[in-house]
Amino acid sequence: MSIIAIENLKKSYRDSEVEVHALNDINIAFDQGEFTAIVGPSGSGKTTLLNMIGGLDKPDNGRILIGGEDITKLSSRKLIDFRMHHIGFVFQSYNLIPVLTALENVEFIMHLQGIKREKRLSRATELLEAVGLGDRIHSRPSKLSGGQQQRVAVARALASRPRFILADEPTANLDSASTRNLLEIMEKLNQEEQVTFIFSTHDQRVVDKAHRVIVLEDGKVVKDEYQN
Amino acid sequence: MEIVLIAWRNLWRNKRRTLITAASVFFAIWFALIMRSFQLGSYELMVNNIVHAYSGYFQVHAKGYWDDKVLNNGFVNTNELELNLQKTEGVAGYAPRLETFALASYGMQTKGVVVNGVDPDAENGLTSLQKKMVTGQYLKPDDSGALISQRLAKYLKIGVGDTLVIIGQGYHGATAAGIFPVRGIVRFPSPDLDSRLVYLSLPVARNLLNARDMLTSIAFNVEDPGKYKTVAKHVNSQLDNGLFEVMTWEEMMPDVVQQIRADSASGLIMLGILYMIVGFGIFGTMLMMLNERSREFGMMIAIGMQKGRLMLIVITETLFLGLLGIVSGVMAAIPPIYYFYIHPIPLTGDMAESTIRMGFEPLMPTAWESSYFIAQSLVVLIIILMVMFLPVMRIRRLTVIKAMRH
Numbered sequence: 001m002s003i004i005a006i007e008n009l010k011k012s013y014r015d016s017e018v019e020v021h022a023l024n025d026i027n028i029a030f031d032q033g034e035f036t037a038i039v040g041p042s043g044s045g046k047t048t049l050l051n052m053i054g055g056l057d058k059p060d061n062g063r064i065l066i067g068g069e070d071i072t073k074l075s076s077r078k079l080i081d082f083r084m085h086h087i088g089f090v091f092q093s094y095n096l097i098p099v100l101t102a103l104e105n106v107e108f109i110m111h112l113q114g115i116k117r118e119k120r121l122s123r124a125t126e127l128l129e130a131v132g133l134g135d136r137i138h139s140r141p142s143k144l145s146g147g148q149q150q151r152v153a154v155a156r157a158l159a160s161r162p163r164f165i166l167a168d169e170p171t172a173n174l175d176s177a178s179t180r181n182l183l184e185i186m187e188k189l190n191q192e193e194q195v196t197f198i199f200s201t202h203d204q205r206v207v208d209k210a211h212r213v214i215v216l217e218d219g220k221v222v223k224d225e226y227q228n
Numbered sequence: 229m230e231i232v233l234i235a236w237r238n239l240w241r242n243k244r245r246t247l248i249t250a251a252s253v254f255f256a257i258w259f260a261l262i263m264r265s266f267q268l269g270s271y272e273l274m275v276n277n278i279v280h281a282y283s284g285y286f287q288v289h290a291k292g293y294w295d296d297k298v299l300n301n302g303f304v305n306t307n308e309l310e311l312n313l314q315k316t317e318g319v320a321g322y323a324p325r326l327e328t329f330a331l332a333s334y335g336m337q338t339k340g341v342v343v344n345g346v347d348p349d350a351e352n353g354l355t356s357l358q359k360k361m362v363t364g365q366y367l368k369p370d371d372s373g374a375l376i377s378q379r380l381a382k383y384l385k386i387g388v389g390d391t392l393v394i395i396g397q398g399y400h401g402a403t404a405a406g407i408f409p410v411r412g413i414v415r416f417p418s419p420d421l422d423s424r425l426v427y428l429s430l431p432v433a434r435n436l437l438n439a440r441d442m443l444t445s446i447a448f449n450v451e452d453p454g455k456y457k458t459v460a461k462h463v464n465s466q467l468d469n470g471l472f473e474v475m476t477w478e479e480m481m482p483d484v485v486q487q488i489r490a491d492s493a494s495g496l497i498m499l500g501i502l503y504m505i506v507g508f509g510i511f512g513t514m515l516m517m518l519n520e521r522s523r524e525f526g527m528m529i530a531i532g533m534q535k536g537r538l539m540l541i542v543i544t545e546t547l548f549l550g551l552l553g554i555v556s557g558v559m560a561a562i563p564p565i566y567y568f569y570i571h572p573i574p575l576t577g578d579m580a581e582s583t584i585r586m587g588f589e590p591l592m593p594t595a596w597e598s599s600y601f602i603a604q605s606l607v608v609l610i611i612i613l614m615v616m617f618l619p620v621m622r623i624r625r626l627t628v629i630k631a632m633r634h
Contacts, residue, residue: 051629054530056530056628056629057628057629077534080529080532080533080534080535081532081534083530083531083532084531084532084533085532089530089531091527091530091632095523095524095527095632097234097524097527097528098241098524099234099237099238099241100233100234100237104233108230108531109531109532111230112230112531112532112533112537113532156531160532
């Protein structure tokens with residue numbers, strides 16, 4: 001069974017006087033353990049789609065079922081709770097809490113979930129070790145490189161044991177080595193722990209690693225294929 | 229833990245800005261406390277001067293005496309009345325007085341004076357009259373001599389050992405005339421009092437005025453000055469209200485109360501302006517902080533933080549900022565306020581003269597009481613709470629997508 005099912009999703013914005021159809025009747029489903037890249041030119045609707053799946057924005061029409069629950073019907077408060085428990089986010093510009101250390105950033109979401117301190121600490125340490133930052137757990141974001149910060153963001157996204165992770169252009173600000181390193185980590189998590197990743201990206205290196213590639217154009221799915 | 233920790237660390241993200249904002253709160257509260265302490269200290273001294281120089285905290289008169297201060301409006305002091313007053317809770321002491329106007333004369337000089345028949349010990353307990361002695365000896369309970377105020381003595385050119393002549397009208401129109409050796413000279417800070425007071429012992433005054441067992445007023449001292457109105461009410465309840473009236477010093481001297489109120493109001497307006505400036509300062513800091521951290525707020529809500537919790541972080545942060553300024557401001561204000569409470573600033577020159585002319589000691593003390601420390605701190609805290617409304621509303625209206633695009 002699909003963990004995410006998107007049905008007849010529509011979203012349009014008014015840009016000055018013109019109505020822009022950011023998403024135009026999207027129907028897609030994602031299974032557990034997928035490693036999917038959503039690609040397309042700027043303005044094709046990648047980020048809007050990711051925002052909809054992540055419950056950060058509401059569609060004009062259609063349904064988004066996550067584990068059978070239509071998140072478009074949830075109140076803003078319930079949606080925040082839903083995101084905390086079921087969705088992991090990795091943003092383009094890292095977006096870590098600058099005043100917390102790497103360990104505290106990863107621990108933060110577990111604190112919101114009400115997990116006890118000892119458990120939080122041990123899982124956060126474990127995750128940071130898994131992304132290769134076991135020696136930087138007490139560093140604040142300002143003391144970490146872009147690649148390292150994005151790895152912390154991945155660890156943070158995993159901390160709440162979400163059903164899937166949404167990553168909006170996660171490699172956009174990274175150099176080649178950091179991109180390679182991050183992709184290896186995410187691929188490993190996907191293969192070994194069946195973590196579902198959905199990316200929006202322009203980066204061919206990410207597309208090459210993806211098992212499934214969905215191409216969007218003008219808010220429509222123009223291609224959806226699996227690759228070896 | 230997270231909320232307090234994040235709030236505390238956020239506070240030090242921009243150290244310079246935090247320190248500047250906290251410093252503005254610090255200086256505002258420091259100036260406010262120093263200013264208010266001198267203001268309240270001056271009022272306290274004024275009241276003390278009035279209460280302990282002459283009036284007491286409140287007085288008992290026969291009904292109608294205050295409107296028409298003549299001997300015929302006096303009352304007979306009975307044992308029963310004395311007993312009632314003695315057992316009233318909160319009364320620290322009282323001074324019975326028989327007061328009238330008369331002419332005092334010595335040699336070629338004559339002047340209208342206030343003749344005050346007093347119980348010397350009781351009067352000393354209330355007004356520390358003995359301490360005001362400049363020369364000579366204090367009166368004994370049935371002394372046949374007189375004490376006269378310094379300016380009056382100067383005017384009459386009379387000294388200790390000379391004989392003062394008093395001529396006036398006694399009870400029910402009887403002639404009152406007598407001669408009294410001057411036992412001593414007392415000095416009052418108020419030029420008005422200092423130029424017209426003559427003290428006699430109560431039995432001698434009664435004899436002079438043909439007013440046996442009579443008094444015109446009883447002035448009271450209280451154990452706790454903060455509760456004098458309650459004690460006055462207690463005393464009032466012991467008396468026959470058809471015959472007696474109890475008046476507090478405020479009722480007897482409404483002009484002084486008005487003067488204090490007007491001065492206090494102008495001080496409070498100054499403080500209001502000061503606080504408004506500080507309020508806008510903190511508001512500016514909050515505005516900058518909100519604009520800088522919009523994306524971060526969006527991210528926190530995106531990953532699962534409820535808006536209420538985020539508001540709590542920002543509120544805690546602002547409270548930390550405010551408390552930092554308030555606590556340090558209060559701590560820094562305590563030493564100078566306490567020092568000037570113990571060692572009031574002596575006024576000099578014209579200022580001292582005008583203060584003396586108004587009847588007060590030429591000193592500028594501070595007030596040493598917790599109430600205005602608490603009040604000023606609370607006012608600043610309330611301003612900070614009002615300023616917090618801005619981030620709270622911003623967070624309430626925040627949409628993740630817009631915030632993260634910021």
